[in-house]
Amino acid sequence: MMQATIHYSTDLINGGCNACPTVKTTSYSLTLGQLNTPLEDLDVSSLVMAIVLNSGFRQELVLDFMDEYVAFQRDGKKVQFLDEYGKSIYKSDQKEVVCMPSKDHSVIFHKANEVLTEIFEIKAVEFIIGE
Numbered sequence: 001m002m003q004a005t006i007h008y009s010t011d012l013i014n015g016g017c018n019a020c021p022t023v024k025t026t027s028y029s030l031t032l033g034q035l036n037t038p039l040e041d042l043d044v045s046s047l048v049m050a051i052v053l054n055s056g057f058r059q060e061l062v063l064d065f066m067d068e069y070v071a072f073q074r075d076g077k078k079v080q081f082l083d084e085y086g087k088s089i090y091k092s093d094q095k096e097v098v099c100m101p102s103k104d105h106s107v108i109f110h111k112a113n114e115v116l117t118e119i120f121e122i123k124a125v126e127f128i129i130g131e
Contacts, residue, residue, distance in 0.1 A: 004051065005031040005128045006042065044099045045081070045088045047112040047127070052079075052120050072120070079119055090119045105129065 010026045028039040030050045037054070039046040053059060057072040057079075070081040082089040088099040095118055099111050109127045116122045 001124055001126050002032070003126045003128060004047075005130050006039070007031065007036075007130055008042070042105070042108065043101065044108055044111045044115065045083065047108070048081075048090070048115050048120075051112075051116060051125060052122065055120075055122055057120070077121065090115050092119045095119055 006028060007030075008026055008028045010024060012022050013025050014020065014022045026042075028042050028046075030037045030039055030047065032051065032054050035054060037050045039050060049059070052072055055074070057074040057077075060071045060073070062069050062071050062080075067082075072079040072081065078093070080089075080091040082091070086101060090097045090099070097111075097115050097119055099115065102108055102111070105127075112127070113124045117124050
């Protein structure tokens with residue numbers, strides 16, 4: 001099982017003017033071996049994207065008349081990622097996994113591993129949260 005360490009830092013950001021409030025922001029990054037990748041957020045889609053791109057999949061934005069989705073490809077394996085109405089959908093030729101938003105780390109990690117193993121056919125990842 002591959003190990004991935006998630007690092008985070010929390011900063012107070014000031015907008016720069018008297019009317020702008022100070023905002024607490026958290027930044028995340030994922031370390032796989034020697035590679036450190038920034039994450040957009042700590043959610044299933046950010047974790048999956050970082051891991052599959054590190055595993056050799058290529059990413060392409062597909063703009064169709066009625067659809068817009070991200071396609072991942074590697075060695076003839078094709079996966080579609082759709083972000084629709086508060087849920088993320090991963091589709092392969094045989095399966096589909098729907099991910100709902102969550103703030104619970106164990107739910108996020110479990111769902112990310114479900115997508116990685118069932119849709120992308122990649123080994124499960126052990127996620128470790130560090131600072």
